[in-house]
Amino acid sequence: MKLFNNSVLLVIFHVFLTSLNTPALLVAADHSSDNSHSAIDLTNNFEKSALSNNVTVFIYHRFGEDKYPSTNVTIERFAEQLDYLKSNNYNVISLSVLFELLKKGEKLPRKSVVITIDDGYKSVYEKAWPLLKSFGYPFTVFIYSKATDNKHWDYMTWEQIKELQGQGVDFQDHSYAHNRMGTIPDGMDKAHYSKWIRDDLLKSYKLIEKNLGHKPEFLALPYGEYNSTVVEVARDIGYNAVFTQDPGAVSTDTALYSIPREPILGNSWSTMEHFEMVLNRADLPVESIQPDSGLLNNSTPELYSARVLYPQRYDPRSFAIYVSELGWMPTKLDGDILRVENPAELQRRSNRVAIKAREKVTGQTAIRFWLLLKGDTPQPPADTPKF
Numbered sequence: 001m002k003l004f005n006n007s008v009l010l011v012i013f014h015v016f017l018t019s020l021n022t023p024a025l026l027v028a029a030d031h032s033s034d035n036s037h038s039a040i041d042l043t044n045n046f047e048k049s050a051l052s053n054n055v056t057v058f059i060y061h062r063f064g065e066d067k068y069p070s071t072n073v074t075i076e077r078f079a080e081q082l083d084y085l086k087s088n089n090y091n092v093i094s095l096s097v098l099f100e101l102l103k104k105g106e107k108l109p110r111k112s113v114v115i116t117i118d119d120g121y122k123s124v125y126e127k128a129w130p131l132l133k134s135f136g137y138p139f140t141v142f143i144y145s146k147a148t149d150n151k152h153w154d155y156m157t158w159e160q161i162k163e164l165q166g167q168g169v170d171f172q173d174h175s176y177a178h179n180r181m182g183t184i185p186d187g188m189d190k191a192h193y194s195k196w197i198r199d200d201l202l203k204s205y206k207l208i209e210k211n212l213g214h215k216p217e218f219l220a221l222p223y224g225e226y227n228s229t230v231v232e233v234a235r236d237i238g239y240n241a242v243f244t245q246d247p248g249a250v251s252t253d254t255a256l257y258s259i260p261r262e263p264i265l266g267n268s269w270s271t272m273e274h275f276e277m278v279l280n281r282a283d284l285p286v287e288s289i290q291p292d293s294g295l296l297n298n299s300t301p302e303l304y305s306a307r308v309l310y311p312q313r314y315d316p317r318s319f320a321i322y323v324s325e326l327g328w329m330p331t332k333l334d335g336d337i338l339r340v341e342n343p344a345e346l347q348r349r350s351n352r353v354a355i356k357a358r359e360k361v362t363g364q365t366a367i368r369f370w371l372l373l374k375g376d377t378p379q380p381p382a383d384t385p386k387f
Helices: 007-018 045-050 074-087 095-104 122-135 145-149 158-166 190-212 228-237 271-279
Strands: 055-060 112-119 140-143 170-173 218-220 239-241 285-288 301-307 320-323 325-330 331-333 337-341 350-358 365-375
Touching: 045 301, 055 095, 074 122, 074 271, 095 112, 095 170, 122 158, 140 158, 140 218, 145 158, 158 190, 158 325, 170 190, 190 228, 239 331, 301 350
Parallel strands: 055 112, 112 140, 140 170, 170 218, 218 239
Antiparallel strands: 285 301, 301 337, 320 325, 320 350, 331 337, 350 365
């Protein structure tokens, strides 16, 4: 699966992400271990503002498939990453454990990660599974069910999926046709658009229930694209959480229907340097973001802004706002509001906005992303085959 339209954008975005890994912004993570799941007192703002337990959710796709470099990780590098987690005493927890902690508002365990894999390529069964099994790590595969049901040669079969499920592997939903759902296809009105999303997700939902004997709880969005309609339909169907491809860490302030994940793929984003960098990032909880995530009402937003929930947690000189096609823009925190006026019309179909700052206590870079989509730009027609 292609996460980006071309390799140039991938390289540009990688340069942006690795720019965060500087001595002034990143220090080594706290290596103490705490597996306590005790509840947080949500009324204690001081305690909560000082809390910085985060979980990193990784996304992988292909393993040991050099002919697909943009979505592949070599099996040697994957083994190195799994060994790094073990050697540095990280807790690899299941997606369901993370979900329950977030749902209950409980404190997240320190130095914890979740491993997810999108699409369900055959290399998961042939190459990734033996390694993951040897480490005893739980993981979740989000199934592109049309490819599996049509017995596409490059994807796991239902029989292989059921074999892994029988050994404890978790399988969840990645939609049926793997369409770009974030913008309305040409020639489709809003009512038909909502039905198009619902029909696709319901078809996959029912296929998984029929073949695996359980209703999927979680949805990973194709291409990581979303808007309020997509999230509303997913919630109505019965998914308990939705996972994006916005980079970033998970905290107790992460919304269940917008959970970020860190892609580990390609020549640059699968390096150990990148792997260690994203492990050392923290969430930066915000609300009242402008523009809101999803479809833009105006391709020239008035400003980019957010209310920072715990401003006392951060060095006030370290705040910055980033937009994919505009780069970093200087900004200052005014009370708990971070804002910058928009200097130009957005041209790309999609952009990500990022807000970052440095935590005073840990020195970690805290960051929060959200996605912006232009609804007036062309996209592939509905039901365009992915393979």
